[in-house]
Amino acid sequence: MQTVVLEFDDERSLREAVDHLWRKLRVTGELNVQALGKGSWRLEIIAEKGLRPNTLEKLKGRLVE
Numbered sequence: 001m002q003t004v005v006l007e008f009d010d011e012r013s014l015r016e017a018v019d020h021l022w023r024k025l026r027v028t029g030e031l032n033v034q035a036l037g038k039g040s041w042r043l044e045i046i047a048e049k050g051l052r053p054n055t056l057e058k059l060k061g062r063l064v065e
Contacts, residue, residue: 001029002050006043006061007036014041017059021045025055 008014014033021027032044043061045051056063 002045002047003065004045004047004051004056004063005065006045006056006059007064008041008043008061010039011041013060014043017043017061020059027051 006017008017018031018033021031027045027047027049029048030044030046032046034042034044036042042064
């Protein structure tokens with residue numbers, strides 16, 4: 001299991017990242033989305049299999065944890 005937390009500046013970028021994880025990469029586990037205010041969003045990924053660093057870079061979010 002791997003846990004990663006990313007922050008996004010807008011909802012569109014967040015939705016694109018979630019879509020990429022579920023539909024294209026078929027990540028299994030949990031995705032938790034939280035609105036932070038002022039248009040910022042947090043995405044917590046709890047993946048059953050580890051995600052590669054280059055995969056995380058493609059999601060266009062800032063790595064928090």
